[in-house]
Amino acid sequence: MATDFKSIPIIDVSPLLAKCDDPKMGEDGGVIEVVRQLNQACTQAGFFYVKGHGIPISLLQEVKEKTHKFFELPYEEKSKIKLNAAAGYSAIENLNLELMVRLEKFWKDIINDLSRNIMRGIALALGGSPYEFEGDRAGDPFWVVRILGYPKKPFENGVNDIGCGAHTDYGLLTLLNQEDGINALEVRNLSGKWISAPPIPGTFVCNIGDMLKVEKILDLVVSYSRNQYYFELKLKGFRILSFDKLQIYSNGLYESTLHRVINNSDRYRVSVAYFYETNFHTAVEPLDICKQRNGKVNQADETKKVERAVYGEHLVGKVLTNFVF
Ligand SMILES: O=C(O)CCC(=O)C(=O)O
Numbered sequence: 001m002a003t004d005f006k007s008i009p010i011i012d013v014s015p016l017l018a019k020c021d022d023p024k025m026g027e028d029g030g031v032i033e034v035v036r037q038l039n040q041a042c043t044q045a046g047f048f049y050v051k052g053h054g055i056p057i058s059l060l061q062e063v064k065e066k067t068h069k070f071f072e073l074p075y076e077e078k079s080k081i082k083l084n085a086a087a088g089y090s091a092i093e094n095l096n097l098e099l100m101v102r103l104e105k106f107w108k109d110i111i112n113d114l115s116r117n118i119m120r121g122i123a124l125a126l127g128g129s130p131y132e133f134e135g136d137r138a139g140d141p142f143w144v145v146r147i148l149g150y151p152k153k154p155f156e157n158g159v160n161d162i163g164c165g166a167h168t169d170y171g172l173l174t175l176l177n178q179e180d181g182i183n184a185l186e187v188r189n190l191s192g193k194w195i196s197a198p199p200i201p202g203t204f205v206c207n208i209g210d211m212l213k214v215e216k217i218l219d220l221v222v223s224y225s226r227n228q229y230y231f232e233l234k235l236k237g238f239r240i241l242s243f244d245k246l247q248i249y250s251n252g253l254y255e256s257t258l259h260r261v262i263n264n265s266d267r268y269r270v271s272v273a274y275f276y277e278t279n280f281h282t283a284v285e286p287l288d289i290c291k292q293r294n295g296k297v298n299q300a301d302e303t304k305k306v307e308r309a310v311y312g313e314h315l316v317g318k319v320l321t322n323f324v325f
């Protein structure tokens with residue numbers, strides 16, 4: 001969060017999507033405008049809504065309905081897929097297969113493409129070719145779908161300690177399909193004010209992750225597993241974790257932004273987050289174009305601001321320290 005933004009911009013990405021397979025897309029007037037807006041959003045807030053993405057609202061709705069059904073299952077059922085250290089990254093089978101299949105299809109067929117195309121716009125916004133985040137960097141993206149459930153009031157012990165603590169996301173880009181009609185997601189601006197990111201039906205809330213800029217990570221518990229989802233969110237207060245200095249693609253031009261979730265409503269809230277990440281073993285370093293634009297002091301290399309990181313190590317480190325098993 002590089003500025004004192006007061007709201008989160010809405011970006012119609014349809015002109016970008018219309019040209020996303022054209023290597024000369026960067027010359028198109030419509031694309032140039034989307035790229036300008038992406039650059040502004042990533043520079044100022046690190047968050048933006050995406051509309052014009054072409055995904056039917058009915059599909060977004062269906063995924064949330066199935067998510068509600070999952071969380072309505074008895075605790076014993078959900079416990080069958082509870083995370084433990086051994087199963088940390090394995091897909092979990094059997095339970096609620098219908099939801100899994102649906103989410104996997106949804107992701108593979110649709111969200112991956114959308115994320116890649118938004119990343120093409122971000123690559124252009126950083127001054128590179130549209131394909132900076134493909135090939136060895138994110139041509140084989142590690143992806144995670146996380147389904148989240150936030151109990152309604154009143155809370156168990158009368159204290160509102162259930163939610164999602166302030167954190168930044170780990171990877172490149174997150175697309176969030178949030179419950180309509182409940183304001184719960186908040187994003188922190190430069191002066192520390194929490195700005196509401198209310199649901200806007202039919203849109204995704206997107207945010208850039210640590211691989212574009214990592215500075216400091218405050219994180220908390222959520223459930224996690226490789227390639228798919230799960231589990232009821234149980235967050236118990238805030239916990240400050242390590243400060244990470246990672247070398248990141250934008251070399252500090254963009255920042256991942258702290259956000260949190262507090263469900264103070266009297267409805268159970270679900271959300272489905274799609275994390276679009278780099279290749280698992282990719283060593284993340286600033287793009288040359290970003291070093292040229294934002295070269296700053298570092299004894300080893302004056303153009304670098306932060307240190308190199310291997311995405312998978314960053315992720316595993318975060319999951320092992322941030323999640324309750
Ligand atoms: O549920 C939400 O609205 C956001 C969840 C989130 O930030 C995350 O899972 O990283």
Ligand SMILES: [Fe+2]
Binds near residue numbers: 167168174
């Ligand atoms: Fe997040």
